[in-house]
Amino acid sequence: MEEEIKLMFIDEKYIQGLLDTAKSATKEDIKLVLEKAEKREGLAHKDIAVLLQMEDKEQLQEMYELAGKIKKDIYGKRIVLFAPLYVSDYCVNKCVYCGYHTCNSFKRRRLTQVDVAEEIRILESMGHKRLALELGEDPVNAPIEYVIETLKTIYKTQNNNGEIRRVNVNIAATTVEEYKMLKAAQIGTYILFQETYHKPTYEKMHPNCIKGNYEYHLTAFDRAMEAKIDDVGAGVLFGLSEPKFEILGLMIHNEHLEEKYGVGFHTIAVPRLKPAEGVSLENFPNLVDDETFKKLVAIIRIAVPFTGMIISTRESGEMRKQLLKYGISQMSAGSSTGVGGYKEREEGKSIEQFELSDQRSPIEIIEELIEDGYIPSFCTACYRKGRTGDRFMSLAKSGNIQYVCEPNAMSTIMEYALDYGDDAFKIKVETLVRNLADNLERDDIKQIFLKSLEKLKNGERDLYL
Numbered sequence: 001m002e003e004e005i006k007l008m009f010i011d012e013k014y015i016q017g018l019l020d021t022a023k024s025a026t027k028e029d030i031k032l033v034l035e036k037a038e039k040r041e042g043l044a045h046k047d048i049a050v051l052l053q054m055e056d057k058e059q060l061q062e063m064y065e066l067a068g069k070i071k072k073d074i075y076g077k078r079i080v081l082f083a084p085l086y087v088s089d090y091c092v093n094k095c096v097y098c099g100y101h102t103c104n105s106f107k108r109r110r111l112t113q114v115d116v117a118e119e120i121r122i123l124e125s126m127g128h129k130r131l132a133l134e135l136g137e138d139p140v141n142a143p144i145e146y147v148i149e150t151l152k153t154i155y156k157t158q159n160n161n162g163e164i165r166r167v168n169v170n171i172a173a174t175t176v177e178e179y180k181m182l183k184a185a186q187i188g189t190y191i192l193f194q195e196t197y198h199k200p201t202y203e204k205m206h207p208n209c210i211k212g213n214y215e216y217h218l219t220a221f222d223r224a225m226e227a228k229i230d231d232v233g234a235g236v237l238f239g240l241s242e243p244k245f246e247i248l249g250l251m252i253h254n255e256h257l258e259e260k261y262g263v264g265f266h267t268i269a270v271p272r273l274k275p276a277e278g279v280s281l282e283n284f285p286n287l288v289d290d291e292t293f294k295k296l297v298a299i300i301r302i303a304v305p306f307t308g309m310i311i312s313t314r315e316s317g318e319m320r321k322q323l324l325k326y327g328i329s330q331m332s333a334g335s336s337t338g339v340g341g342y343k344e345r346e347e348g349k350s351i352e353q354f355e356l357s358d359q360r361s362p363i364e365i366i367e368e369l370i371e372d373g374y375i376p377s378f379c380t381a382c383y384r385k386g387r388t389g390d391r392f393m394s395l396a397k398s399g400n401i402q403y404v405c406e407p408n409a410m411s412t413i414m415e416y417a418l419d420y421g422d423d424a425f426k427i428k429v430e431t432l433v434r435n436l437a438d439n440l441e442r443d444d445i446k447q448i449f450l451k452s453l454e455k456l457k458n459g460e461r462d463l464y465l
Contacts (some may be wrong), residue, residue, distance in 0.1 A: 008215060008218065009252060009253070009256040010197050010199075010218060010249055010252060010253065012198065012199060015197075015245055015248045015249065015252070016245070018045055018046055018049040018248060019049055019052070019245065019248070021046070021049070022046065022049035022050045022052065022053050023053060025049075025050045025053045027056055027059065029050050030050055030051065030053070030054055030056075030059055031059070033047045033050050033051055034051075034059070034062060034063060034066060037066060037070075037302045038066055040070075040305065043302070043303050045248060045251065045252065048247065048248060048251055048299065048303050049244070049248060051063070051299050051302070051303075052244040052247060052248075052295075052299065054295065060295065063295075063298050063299075063302070064294070064298050064325070064326050066302060067297075067298035067299075067302050067326045067327050068325050068326060068327075070301055070305050070327075071301055071326070071327050071329065074305055074306060074396065075329045075405075076375070076402060076405070076406050077373060077374050077375045077406075078329070078374070078375050078377045078379075078405060078406060078409045079324065079328075079330070079331060079369055079374045079376055079377060080130070080308070080329060080330040080331075080377045080378075080379065081128070081130070081330075081331060081332070081333045081362065081365070081366070081376055081377065081378055082128065082130040082131060082132055082168070082330065082331075082332055082333075083123055083126070083128045083130075083131055083132070083333060083334055083335055083362075084131070084132045084133075084134050084312075084332060084336075084337060085116075085119060085120075085123065085131045085132065085133055085134065085154075085342075086134045086135065086336070086337055086338060086339045086340075086341060087110065087111045087116060087133065087134070087135050087142075087150055087339060088108075088109070088110040088111065088135040088136055088138070088141065088142040088146070088339060089108055089109060089110075089135075089136050089338075089339045090108045090109075090110055090135075090136050090138035090140075090141035090142050091136030091137055091138055092136075092137055092139070092209060092210055093136070093137055093206065093209040093210060093212075094206065094207055094208060094209045095195075095206055095209070095211060096204075096205050096206075096207070096279070096283070097195075097205060097237060097239075097240065097273055097276070097279055097284070098276060098279070099276030099277035099278060099279060100136045101278070102209070103278070104277055104278045108141070109339045109340065110141055110142055110146070110339070111150075111339060111340055113149060113150070113153045115340060115343075116150055116154065116157075117153055117157045118343060119340065119342050119343060120153070120154055120157040120159070120164060121157060121159040121162070122342040122343060123162075123164070123342060124157075124158070124159040124162025124163065124164065125159055125160075125162060126334050126361070126362050126420075127362055127363070127378070127416045127419065127420045128162075128164070128333075128334075128362070128378070129162075129163070129164060129166065129378040129380055129412070130164070130165065130166045130167075130168070130188070130378060130380055131154065131164055131166070131167050131168065132167075132168045132169075132170055132191065132332075133147070133150065133151070133154070133167050133168065133169045133170065133171075134170050134337075135147070135171060137171075137172035137210060137211060144171075144174065144178045144181055144182075147169070147171060147182070147185075148181055148182075148185050151167055151169070151186070151187065152185070154167050155167070155186070160419070161415075161419045161461055162419070165380040165384070165462070166188040166380035166383050166384075167188055168187065168188040168189040168190070168191055168233065169182060169187045169188075169189075169190055169191065170191040170192065170193075172192075172210070172211065173192060173211075173216055173217045173219075173220035173223075174220070174223075175223065176223045176226050176227050177227075179223055179224045179226075179227030179229055180227040180228070182227075182229065183227055183228055183229050187229070188231065188380070188383050189231040189232060189233045189266050189267060190221075190224050190229045190231065190232050190233070191232070191233040191234075191235075191267075191269070192217075192220050192221065192232070192233075192234065193234065193235040193237060193269065193271070194217065194218060194234065194235070194236055194249070194250075194253070195217075195236060195237045195240060196236055196237065196240040196241040196246060196249075197218075197236065197241070197245065197246055197248075197249025197250070197253070198240075198241040198242065198245050198249070199214050201240055201241040202214045202217075202241075205240055218253075221234070221253075221257060222257075222260070222261075225257065225260075225261045230261070230263055230388050230389025230390065231266040231383070231388045231389060231392075232257070232265060232266060233265060233266055233267035233268070233269065233308075233310070234250060234253065234254070234265045234267070234268050234269070235250075235268055235269035235270065235271060235310075236249070236250060237271055237272075237273055238270065238271065238272045238273065238288045238293065238296070239272055239273030239281075239284050239286055239287045239288055240273065240284065240286060241286055242286055243286065243288050243292065243296055247296060247299060247300065247303075250265075250268060250300070251303055251304070253265075254268075254304060254307070262389075262390045263389045263390040263393055264304070264307065265304070266308060266389075266392070267308040267309065267310050267330065268300060268304065268307055268308070268309055268310070269309075269310040269311075269312070270293075270296065270297055270300070270309065270310070270311060270328075271312055271314050272287075272288055272293060272314060272315070273287060274314050274357075290319065293319075294322060294323065294326060297309065297323050297326050297327050297328065298327055300327060301326060301327025302327075306393055306396045306397055308329045308330050309327050309328045309329050309330065310329075310330045310331070310332075311323055311324075311328045311330075311331050311332075312331070312332045312335065313332050313333075313335040313357060313359070314357060315357055315358060316357040316358055317357075317358045317360060317365075317368075320358060321368070321372070324372075324374070331365075333360075333362040333365045334360070334361050334362040334365070335358075363420065363421070363425075366413075366416070367425075370428065370429070370432060375406065375409045375410060375413060375432075375436065376409075376413050376416070377405075377408070377409035377412055377413065378412040378413070378415070378416060379405065379408040379409050379411075379412045379464065381404065381408045381464035381465065382404075384464075385464075387401075387404075403441075403442060403445055403465075404464075404465040406436070406440070407437075407440065407445055407448070407449040407452075407465060408464045408465055410433040410436055410437065410449060411449065411452050411453075411456065411463050411464060412464075413432075413433065414429055414430065414433050414453060415461055415462075415463075416429075417429035417430070418456060418457065430453075433449075433453065434453075437449050437450060437453075445465070448465065
C-alpha cells in the first residue's frame with residue numbers, strides 16, 4: 001500500500017523535536033498563536049506544540065474562552081447523545097490497560113442475536129437512537145461475520161416507537177475486504193483508537209499479541225478509506241504515554257488523512273485511563289490530571305474546529321459539564337461497558353471493560369443539559385442523507401450545516417420528550433423548541449420545523465432535514 005504509507009507519517013524524532021523547541025516558548029509566543037487561532041487561519045504543528053506549553057492562568061482562561069467560542073460558532077447549542085453496546089468480551093490480545101486482556105481469568109461471553117435484540121430493546125426504552133458497537137478482538141469467537149449479523153439485528157429490532165438509526169462500530173484494525181463488508185452493512189462512523197502514537201510505548205502496552213503491530217494499527221484508517229468508509233473516528237487513551245506527544249500525533253494523523261483522502265477525523269474521543277479488572281493505575285506514570293485534561297481538550301478543539309469531540313461516562317458528571325464548555329460536542333449517556341450489561345447491570349453480574357464515573361440515566365443527563373442551555377440531540381440525519389466525509393466537512397466549514405443540524409436536534413429532543421417524558425417534561429421541551437424556533441435565522445426552516453412539530457405531536461416520527 002503505497003510503500004506502506006511511506007513508513008511512516010508519525011515521526012517520533014520530529015514530534016519530540018517540536019516539543020523540545022516549544023519548551024522555550026514565551027507568553028508572547030503563546031499570545032501570537034492564540035491570535036492566529038482566533039482568526040481561524042489554521043495552526044501549524046509548531047503552533048500546537050507552543051499551546052501545549054501553556055501554564056499561565058490568564059492565558060489558559062483566554063484559551064478556554066476561545067475554545068468555547070469556536071465550539072459555539074460551529075456546533076451551536078447541540079450535544080449529541082449515544083450509548084455503547086458491548087457484545088463480546090472474548091479477546092486474544094494482552095493490552096496491559098484493558099479489563100478484557102486475555103490473561104484475565106473470568107468467564108467470557110458473546111451475546112447471541114436474541115441477547116443482542118434484548119439489549120437493543122432496553123436501549124430503545126431509554127430513548128437511544130445512536131450506538132457505538134464494541135467488542136474484543138477474537139477472529140474465532142467474534143469474527144467479522146458475527147459483527148455483520150449483529151448490525152442486522154440492531155437495525156431490525158424495534159421497541160414501540162424506539163429504533164436504532166445509526167450504529168458506529170469500534171472493532172480492531174482489519175483488512176480492506178472486511179471494511180467493505182462494514183460499509184455494505186451501513187455502519188455510521190468507523191472508530192479506532194490508536195491508544196498511543198508513541199511506538200515504544202505502544203509495543204510495551206501490547207506485548208506478544210495481534211494488536212502489537214504498530215504500523216498495521218496506525219494505517220487502519222487508510223484501509224477503511226480505501227474501502228469507501230469516509231467517516232472515521234480516532235482517539236488516544238490518555239495516560240499511556242506523554243500527553244503532549246499524543247496530541248501532536250493525533251493532529252498529524254488527521255492531517256495525513258486530509259492530504260491523502262480529502263477528509264480527516266469525523267470525531268476524536270478523549271478517554272483517560274481508568275481502573276479495570278486486573279489493571280492497577282500505579283503502573284502508569286503518565287496519568288493525566290484534571291487541569292491538564294481540560295487544557296488538552298481545549299487545544300484539540302482549537303486545532304481541529306470542525307471535528308466532533310466525544311466524552312464518555314469514564315468521566316464524572318462535573319468534569320463532563322466543564323468539558324462541554326471547552327469543546328465536547330458528543331457524550332454517552334446511561335452507559336454500560338459490560339457484555340449484556342444493560343440487562344444485568346443492576347444484578348452486578350457483568351465484567352465492565354473499565355470503571356465508569358457518571359452513572360446517571362439518560363433523562364437525568366438530558367435534564368441537566370437543558371438547564372445549562374444546550375439542545376440534547378439524537379439526530380442521525382447526516383448519515384442517512386449522505387452528508388458524510390468531505391460532504392459533511394464542506395457544509396460544516398461553510399456554516400450551512402447549522403440550517404439542518406439545529407432544527408433536526410430540536411425535532412429529536414421533542415420526539416424523545418413525547419415518547420419518554422412525563423407531562424411536565426413534555427411541556428418544558430416544547431417550550432424550549434418553540435423558543436429556539438423563534439430564533440432560527442431562516443423563516444423557511446422555521447416553518448418546516450413548526451410543521452414537523454405538529455406532525456410529531458400527531459404521532460409521526462423520525463422527521464429530519
